[in-house]
Amino acid sequence: MKATVNTALRLNGIRVRTAPPRWKLPCANTECSLHQLSPYIGKIKSSIAADLIERYSEPGDLVVDPFAGAGTIPFEAAIRGRRALAADISSYARILAQAKLAPPPSxxxxxxxxxxxxxxxxxxxxxxxxxxxxxxxxxxxxxxxxxxxxxxxxxxxxxxxxxxxxxxxxxxxxxxxxxxxxxxxxxxxxxxxxxxxxxxxxxxxxxxxxxxxxxxxxxxYKRFATPTKRAVLPFRQTAVEILTLPRQFGALITSPPYMNALDYGRDNRLRLWFIAPNLANNVDNDVTQRRQAFVNALSSLATKAERGLKPKGYCVYVVGEAIKRTFDGHPSNVVVTIMHQQAPSLRLKTVMADQIPDVRRTRRECKGVKTEHVLVFQRS
Ligand SMILES: C[S@@+](CC[C@H](N)C(=O)[O-])C[C@H]1O[C@@H](n2cnc3c(N)ncnc32)[C@H](O)[C@@H]1O
Incomplete structure (x- = not known):
């Protein structure tokens, strides 16, 4: 029997809204070309990142992204008058994020x-x-x-x-x-x-x-923008479980790894080899492979959000929905449950569903991530 995607129109009592139509518009010819330095699996569209930053943070806020990947969210935050803290477990992510956040000035x-x-x-x-x-x-x-x-x-x-x-x-x-x-x-x-x-x-x-x-x-450098040095905190290459965050931050906006659907180590193997040839099987993480690891990572992050998010601040997750028979809980439901348990002062306010067209999917023929849910929590 085939597994089915949860198409319920409510998540934890919140009506699932359709993502804004402008999220569908292409941005490859308008975004800063630093976003195109090198491909990154699971990268968020820069226009969506920009939109989330404008909606859910304020100028001057410190925006934290602990699963920063290619640094899309921190970069868009830093060029929009926010300060940005990027972290990720992957060495490939570190290189792309650092390249983007501190490129040569011209x-x-x-x-x-x-x-x-x-x-x-x-x-x-x-x-x-x-x-x-x-x-x-x-x-x-x-x-x-x-x-x-x-x-x-x-x-x-x-x-x-x-x-x-x-x-x-x-x-x-x-x-x-x-x-x-x-x-x-x-x-x-x-x-x-x-x-x-x-x-x-x-x-x-x-x-x-x-x-x-x-x-x-x-x-x-075709379409160039660069954040000021003051806007960017040093990149932290670390697992979220051992990441220490500043005492207070304005917003947490992030896209967690696509549980079960993508294998960062295998899919980046050639680039990872050139980054560190001596580290054979320089595998980024095991979060994407196992449900329990995903739960542990997200639980640890929820605790940090509960501790450090400023009053009325937002915590936004862009959660890829994987269809997999072996995985018995929908990732969005898992995130909502974890937040409920570990971050009780944060309330789920908005849920948006964004269908990912085939052209944005990594492996087009396989059963991969098909929709993303944007989960917006706010500190009371
Ligand atoms: C969906 S991607 C993020 C993509 C990013 N928003 C972008 O635009 O490029 C998820 C990221 O989580 C990272 N990751 C996986 N497990 C992690 C962990 N335990 N701690 C920190 N980062 C982790 C992966 O290396 C990957 O870069």
Whole structure:
């Protein structure tokens, strides 16, 4: 028997409203191009993040996002006169969020940084490709891989997160501006059946890093905005369970991991390998895998919200709804139950449902996340 999505029109007595129609409008050509540094699974649309920030926080508020991912919510908060605190367990999230929240101040400065790093990388000794795992090697022409390995070495130095983010953003895809053999962009799969080497030899040729990286840097500054330094608190790479939050904050706006539906470690495996090649199976977290881990993480967060949210402040969760037979509780219901138990001074005020169109879904053919619920709690 197939599991069904909870389509009830009420959640905990609150009528489920349809999300504002403007959330459906595309924003790829209007948002700040730093949002497009590199793809991130489960990333919230920047226009939705902006809307939630405008509605549920005030200028000057500290907005906290403990599952910050690519930093979409903290970035939109910080350019809207709020202060932002971003945290996430993932090293890939750390790089994207730091790149976005503290990029070089101008395109010229970014190009100088990139040229200097490319020069430094060119001076490093040639890497031993035999030390690279076969599953990584199969994505690249050997010369491209040598350049990529040395450039990643330079990018791993603290302060080079923006360059690392640009590099990760061109790591795999089939378009000419990318470094790999033909493969998908979001999740790394070779497309050598679709593009056999004998029929598409140009797709398997050497791809020089430098012009591609510089073009990527330029693209990142197409629509540029940057938060002031004062607006951004240092990124915390940590599990939410051990995250310490400031004594008081104005709003908590976050999208928790999609329980059961997405596997961040597997889906980001190539990028994670370049970030930390020595950490094989550099897996981000196990929250997305197991219900109990999700419950633990959300319980810990609820306690922190109960303790630190300012009076009348909002706590907003954008909860992905996973359809999975093995999971016996709807994620929104789970979040509401946890909040009821751990954060009794916060009341559920609004519930919105947003259907995710296929184009925004990660794996289109699979049974993945289909709707998101936005749960808005307010401190009494
Ligand atoms: C739905 S994504 C957030 C996406 C983000 N809003 C964005 O726009 O990119 C959920 C995030 O939770 C993080 N995560 C999973 N388990 C965690 C934990 N225990 N503590 C902190 N972060 C965790 C994942 O690494 C992932 O980045």
């Amino acid at each position: 395109l010229d400065a970014a190009l100088v940084l990139a040229e200097t790093a490319l020069d430094e990388a060119a001076l490093l000794p040639a890497p031993d490709l035999n030390e690279v795992p076969a599953w990584v090697r199969e994505f690249y022409h050997p010369r491209t891989l040598s350049e990529a390995l040395n450039f990643a070495t330079v990018c791993r130095r603290p302060g080079n997160e923006f360059l690392m983010a640009c590099f990760l953003g061109i790591l795999h895809h089939q378009r000419p501006g990318f470094l790999s053999y033909p493969s998908s962009h979001l999740v790394p799969y070779l497309r050598n059946r679709q593009f056999p080497r004998q029929d598409f030899p140009e797709m398997y040729a050497y791809r020089e890093l430098k012009p591609r990286l510089l073009a990527k840097v330029r693209r990142s």
